[in-house]
Amino acid sequence: MKTILLVPTGESVGLTSACLGLIYALECQGIKAGFLKPFSQETHSAADRTTALYRHLFNNETVEPISHAAVCRRLSQDENDELLEDAVRLHREIAKKHDLIIVEGLVPTSRDAFASELNADLAKALDAKVVIVSTADIRNPEATAEKIEAQVRNFGGASNDRTAGVLFMRTKGLPEDSAQVPVTIDPSLRLISDTAQFSAQLQKQNASIGSENFPVIGLVPFSNTLSVPRMSDLAAHISAHWINEGDAKQRRVLHSSLIASNIEHELHKFIAGELIISASDRIDVLLASSLASSNGIPLAGLVLTEHHQPNEHVLNFCQTAIKQGLPIIHTPLSTFETAQELANLSNEIPVDDTERAEQVTRFVSSHLNPEWITQLINGSYKPRLSPSAFRHELVQKSIAAKKRIVLPEGDEPRTIQAAAICQSRGIAQCILLAKPEAVVEVAKARGIELPYDLEIIDPDLIRDNYVAKMVELRKGKINELQAREQLQDTVVLGTMMLALDQVDGLVSGAVHTTANTVRPAFQLIKTAPEYSLVSSVFFMLLPDEVYVYGDCAINPDPTAVELAEIAIQSADSAKAFGIDPRIAMISYSTGTSGAGADVEKVAEATRIAQERRPDLLIDGPLQYDAASVESVGRSKAPDSKVAGRANVFIFPDLNTGNTTYKAVQRSADVVSVGPMLQGLNKPVNDLSRGALVDDIVFTIALTAIQSEQQSAK
Incomplete structure (x- = not known):
């Protein structure tokens, strides 16, 4: 899926015309592009202007944008993540029918001061390439370059790989004959020499603007004929x-x-x-x-x-x-x-002026660089899964899975609230193990509305049903008295429900230790046939991409064979959640630059993992910077297909993994989802005791998807 986000430098730059012109240019090359305007800035009109014009001109359906009032409300309530997830949901609707989507960004105005920041977040959420749309004056390249610099800074600068080019609209100062070209789709009228000359002038102000990496993709003249209102x-x-x-x-x-x-x-x-x-x-x-x-x-x-x-x-x-x-x-x-x-009077095309819209669309299209369009269609594209997209996919997949998840800490306030959210949104059918009156009391005190279909089971009423079954599962290790005593622990009780297929997964750890949650799973659920150990991963929701870290919670000092298995488990977990895995085996040395037993263990683990799974991109030993930073990767491991672009990081031991995940999480203010246990016959997941309600919701969703994946196998 390719997504191009058009971002304006300010008001009245011809953003709508730019979007429609690019879509028409793509159509001329046989690509029927989808269109999305995620956020409306209309405050009075019922219909969004660009959306309505797109529907009419291209006879194609799209979704309605999120209203301006809803955008402002979300932002005022500090619900930026939820707003971006809504945008991803709209994007995914269009992605069902299109492989390329043109997205119209927000216009920075005095009223909507949040526009530039939200555009930057939107580019990350949709994993979009960014085209800056600006007016231009050939006679004043300094002022034009300043406008571009100010806007492109929000996306990491003109040399950043997210920025794809700049489109100049309503260009003034062109020779008179260029500015008066007729309305046509004849590509021979494209202002090639003017574009080259202006690019050279811009590069004197900023070497990146107009360069190969950030080209001028079109120089559209100002047209009196096409700017006139009715x-x-x-x-x-x-x-x-x-x-x-x-x-x-x-x-x-x-x-x-x-x-x-x-x-x-x-x-x-x-x-x-x-x-x-x-x-x-x-x-x-x-x-x-x-x-x-x-x-x-x-x-x-x-x-x-x-x-x-x-x-x-x-x-x-x-x-x-x-x-x-x-x-x-x-x-x-x-x-x-x-x-x-x-x-x-605004130069923007009114929603019902389709005649002018058709003319402008063709006019803009005729001034776009066809080589850039071809490269856009055919060029190599390395998709990234953004945090907003990950959260959206997580929720959608869990809703589709329709799984029953047991929550042994049923009277814990955060768990109750998370269960209510999951139940009401259809993320999972939640079962709280607790006294019903205790749950109701907590909900009342916290203002939590309990869905009518949320299951609350009193452990005292069902405990006896599992005594004999537990003795049978742990034959020779415990007797009836010991089983009855262990079943007083609701985590053990919930694990028995899972072992007997009465539920599809278990989530615990808000008040229990990892050992409390994991030990019953080892004893009653056991490892899956293809694996010899249980490990864990965290999904690290970085600003641009989702990384997978393993193992940061379970195995203190895995052997080379175990480390290889952790890598394979983590790669399969990444795939299950829509991440195309590129696995880096982390060490303090890259390649053969260092020596020692620790480095040799990682090298051997890499060899074993590559041998067992030749279908996976696995490389190591790699230092963390060589794995994650493209320039360092090219320098330290130039022949590696993983170095500089890894998204699954396998740490050599628990000390390294746990320290790294906490350092990244706390220092960079990164949301981490997990730990998610992998390698068990059935999904059991542990929470951090400092988990927020959202963390619990996402872990429940993870567990539901894991169950669905295991059922599919």
Whole structure:
């Protein structure tokens, strides 16, 4: 899936036209691109403008954006992650039918000061390449470069691999013949030499702008013909009412004239496409406009100003012009105020002006670099799974799995709240092991609304049912009395329910230690046939990508064989959650740069893992920076397919793994999901005792998906 996010440098840069033009250019090359505008900035209109125009022009369906009010509400409540997950959900809807999606970003305005930051977060959430859209003035490359620099800084700079290029719209200062090119889709009209010259000028200001890595993908001239509004677009802008609507939806305002002096000095202004602005008591102007229309001159229209209404007798005298479709409006504004307001009229295409939209779309398309489009379609693309996409996929997959998850710490407040959320959202069917009255009391005290179908089971009522079964499962190791005693622990009771297939998974650890949670699983669930040990992974939700860390919770000092198995388990876990694994076996040495028993263990583990699973990309030993930083990877391991782009990190021992995960989590303020246990016959997962409600929700979702994966096997 390829996603291109178009981000404007400011208002009135032609963002809608840029999106539609790029989609049309792709269609000309046989690619039917999807379109998404995740966040609306409309506050009054029911329909989003770009979304409606896309539907009409390309006869294609898309989703409605999240309303401006909802965006502001989410941000004010510090629910940025949830907002981005909503955007990912919309993106995934379109991705069902399209392999390439064009996304319209937010316009930075004084009202929406959050736009630039949210655009940067959106690019990461959708794993999108970014095209900056800006106006340009050929005569002032310094100011143009400054605008680009200010915006591209939000995405790591013009040399960052996320930035794909810049598209200049409404370009001024071009030679007169270039600026007046006709509306056409003829690619020979693309301004190749002008683009090259302007790129060279920009590179004097910033070497990256206009370079191969951040090219100018189009130089679209400002076109008077395509920037003109219809007469019907003016009325609301100047608080006017219609005296005669006539052909207002067809007539375009090519230029306007304010009539102030004697009419004999103004007659040369009464030409085709002219908007005549005059005080409403100027009977001579009304009559001159009527006469021009009767003589076949299609004026754009007539705007009558000031508070008093135009003379009815004169209007009746102008019936011929009115019948010929002359649009006439009246506004209470003064003549000067009217001219000022019209000068500030937006250049954006109105939602119902499809004729202009079609022309602009083709015009923009004809000025885009076709080589860049071809490279976009065919170029190598290394997808990343963003944290927002990971959370979205996690929830969607768990909803589809429809699994029963037992929560032994059933009266713990965070667990109760997480269970209520999972139950209400359909993430899992949760079973709380606790006294029902205790759960109700906690819910009441915390203001938690318990879903009607949330299961609460009193452990005292079911414990006896598992005594004989537990003795049988642990034959020769415990007797009936010992089993009854161990079943007092709700974690053991829940594990027995899982062992007997009465539930699909177990989540514990909010108040129990890891050993408390894991020991019963080792004893009653045991390892899966293909594995010899149980290990764990954390999903580390970094700003740009999701990393998998293993093993950070279970095995203190694995052997080379065990380390190889941990790598294979972790790779399979990554795949199960939509991550294409590139596995780095971490050491203090890269390749043969260092020696010693610890390095040799990692090297041997790498060899064993590669031998057992030749289908996986596995390399090691690699230092952490060589595995994760592209420039370091190229320097230290130039022939490696993993170095510099690893997303699964296998640590040589528990000391290294646990320390690294906590250091990254706390220092970089990274959300970590897990630990998720792997290698068991059935899914059991442990929580950190400091787990937040969201952590528990995601762990329940993980457990449900694990169960589904095991069922599929």
